[in-house]
Amino acid sequence: MTREFNVVDEMLAPYRVTSPYGPRKDPFTGAPVFHTGIDLVKGHLAPIHAFTDGVVTHAKMGVAGTGYGGFGVVVAVQDRNGATHLYAHLHDAAVRVGQRVKRGDVVGRQGSTGRSTGSHLHYEVRRKGYGTHTDPIAYLREYCPAVKEPVVAAEIAKKAEEDVMKAIEAWKLELADKAIDNLAVKKDATGKSLLQNADEWKARLRKEPQKVLEDMPWLLFVMVDRATNGGGK
Structure with a gap:
């Protein structure tokens, strides 16, 4: 090259x-x-x-x-x-x-x-x-x-690394979407989804991933609470 x-x-x-x-x-x-x-x-x-x-x-x-x-x-x-x-x-x-x-x-x-x-x-x-x-x-x-x-070998390596990281990011996003869909389908004993507003969460993942990460502990707490106290299935 x-x-x-x-x-x-x-x-x-x-x-x-x-x-x-x-x-x-x-x-x-x-x-x-x-x-x-x-x-x-x-x-x-x-x-x-x-x-x-x-x-x-x-x-x-x-x-x-x-x-x-x-x-x-x-x-x-x-x-x-x-x-x-x-x-x-x-x-x-x-x-x-x-x-x-x-x-x-x-x-x-x-x-x-x-x-x-x-x-x-x-x-x-x-x-x-x-x-x-x-x-x-x-x-x-x-x-x-x-x-x-x-083109210096280091530059080629850096470009390849960036391409891999982009692919990983896409893969992580796809995995997160599947996890959100799965949580939205699961319901507790009252009939409520463990995760509501799935589309909202997907949009937030794309717009403000860092904010979603910050909200994750709270989200996990809510889901565990619902699953434990409501007998999620």
């Missing part, structure tokens, strides 16, 4: 997507443009974690002509495929060029440096350098494919 797990969903869970990859209006001019990355928001100055392993190739304010102009403080990480991951508009960088990072390592803090309208992370993936941007989420899913994880 297996279940599907995708680490990408887990990595993106702390963020809110404010602008997806693709066509949009320029936030400054209103003109139609193509958004080359995805804008993610966690919280101003929140730590930004690397989405992949790789080597840091840039970790400072981007300048015109470098491919990072207008992106403010940028940390760029090159992954095993040679693709570059941009973490842009950062408040500051927490890594240096040449440093190796692992997925989950902090590369900087969310900010609003460069051409930005507010604190956010512009995350972009370039397969082969400037101008070769691709849908970053699609790339991450390709880079970190979903895996089939075996």
Whole structure:
């Protein structure tokens, strides 16, 4: 028995997507443009974690002509495929060029440096350098494919135990119903049933089993008294 797990969903869970990859209006001019990355928001100055392993190739304010102009403080990480991951508009960088990072390592803090309208992370993936941007989420899913994880034996055992307990509960309820019917049929010398209102008791068993258990000593006392003093048959 297996279940599907995708680490990408887990990595993106702390963020809110404010602008997806693709066509949009320029936030400054209103003109139609193509958004080359995805804008993610966690919280101003929140730590930004690397989405992949790789080597840091840039970790400072981007300048015109470098491919990072207008992106403010940028940390760029090159992954095993040679693709570059941009973490842009950062408040500051927490890594240096040449440093190796692992997925989950902090590369900087969310900010609003460069051409930005507010604190956010512009995350972009370039397969082969400037101008070769691709849908970053699609790339991450390709880079970190979903895996089939075996369901732990303990979980299977727990599920089996729960199923058995449900079956036992149903069996106990059926047995209790039969006992109630039997007591309702038996009568004392006066002709009264040892247990009256059988349907009521059955309904209570289903609605408030705990209350029925609390009333059981009293019920047993009444039935024994009737059977003893009335000569139940």
